[in-house]
Amino acid sequence: MTKQILVLGSVNADHVLKVDAFPRPGETVTGSRYDVIAGGKGANQAVASARLGGNTHFLACVGQDAFGREIVDKFAEDGIDTSLVEQVEGVNTGVALIFVDGRAENCIGIAAEANAALTPERVKDKKAEIAGADYLLMQLETPEASILEAAKVAQSTGVTVVLNPAPARPLSDELLASIDMITPNQTEAELLTGVAVNDSDSAREAATILHEKGISRVVITMGRLGAFISDEAGARIIPSFEVSATDTTAAGDTFNGALLVKLAEGESIDSAARFANAAAGISVTRSGAQTSIPGRNETELFLAERIPHCNDAEQIVIER
Template sequence: MKANKILVVGSSNTDMVIKTLHFPSPGETILGGRFLMNAGGKGANQAVAAVRLGGLVTFVGKIGNDIFGKQAVQQLEAEGININFVSVDLVNPSGVALITVDSKGENSIVVASGSNGTLSPDDFDKANDELDESEFVLMQLEIPIPTVEYIARIAVQKQKKVILNPAPAAALADELLQNLYLITPNETEAEILTGVKVTDETSAMKAATILHEKGVEIVIITMGAAGAFLLINGKSEIIKAPKVDAVDTTAAGDTFNGALVVALSEGRTIQESIAFANKAAAISVTRIGAQSSVPFRKEIIN
């Protein structure tokens, strides 16, 4: 299948991961197990997922003038991602995430945004030609929301399709929602965006309807092992995910989003694209790490 160009705009972090039996309580020190240092950041993770799964990807982001940032860019380039529009912040350090993973595969994450927090509209404007050549723009919320709003507005003016993974969760302006082709919150993010606690298909429908009425064309609420809830053209369904034994859920959502945009760029239906994304995310949770857990196209049975 022929893929159209994909523009991913977002964060690049270095993830420092410790495996442990359980999360520490406030004031508690525990001895963890294995330590890993991996390339991460939701934007970079989604770019890696998209390119490994067959996409033609340009990444727009910002790094610090330090070893973490230089390594991150080298790794992205090695993946085959166009990194010509990654800017360098000479003041702030590159982003870092501290991740604890318990025995059940659940994670707890604290992010120091660093240079990601200074990605500006001016930084994005350098990639204007790439935007012209791309059909889809994929973003998240680990960069400044005013920058996300600006990019969505410019992209829609150029008749591009904007996909937003609203993570980490934050309240969003109606103007931004009106500029979205597709949004992919998980249950927690959907609740923060709509005020509806998502626990099942009925509550997912309520939350998705609110987002749709605010102007989002397609709403997908990811629901972990249960799969993904889809609302499009007034019709809803749950597209189930493969059953696997989860080891680490870090970057499962990023893998889902990267896979989703690739499938859409190839002209697949939204249902087919979600099924493809579910398969990719299911593989990722059986592995430890962020970008290190992302599968390649050949691993997914279409």
């Protein structure tokens, strides 16, 4: 059986408004479209993992509101094991307010709500389930103390711990030392290391600092440049695919879910990153979070059409 991916993270109702340009302080702008879409970084990554073929379990909290009940059913329809998703009494499901501008960039504000109920105590109650996974994938929309608790449980039982440090914020050395692989974007990498990441040299510098914190593998997503990887094999970039972007809301989440699927299937990190770049590339051509995440067949077809006769070495720019 395919190795198990346990995603621990957030669930949000995404309220998305499309605008020509983001409002300035005190300014009111008129949107062209408004939607309420299932989101949350944890949920997005779990959905991506499941749609792309991963044996996916999800540890999360939602409210006992209509959205919370409906989203759990949708998770199950996507093939996610929802036995660890708890509906918490007396709170709402998490909320995200998202502006998407005419350049497909986004600006997001969130309220944790039920996500804050994923406490260290709840995580401790799920020790056996965490220990039973092969990969633990987490983000930063749930309490940091809970993320640390889960990482320690996983690390002590041989589970590979992957952290997508988003939304960007400083993290303790204790947490970073509990991570096997970290997947920041350029902004997040800069916040964690103090290095402005804008090319392969600065990415290597940032990765070196993260290695010194105890993290063995660093994957920095760099938008159109691709995915920068630094590990025991050295440093290299897996190029991205050229697409016409509509909305970048869940691109990073799609990348992370896809990356874990291929790693769980025994693929190399370079091959996994190429697949993840393809899935993320498809996602940015569509609107919304989970609504933009592609399936396995679509992603494999996308890859086949673009690199039909290439081997790994031809797709990797090695940074020496």
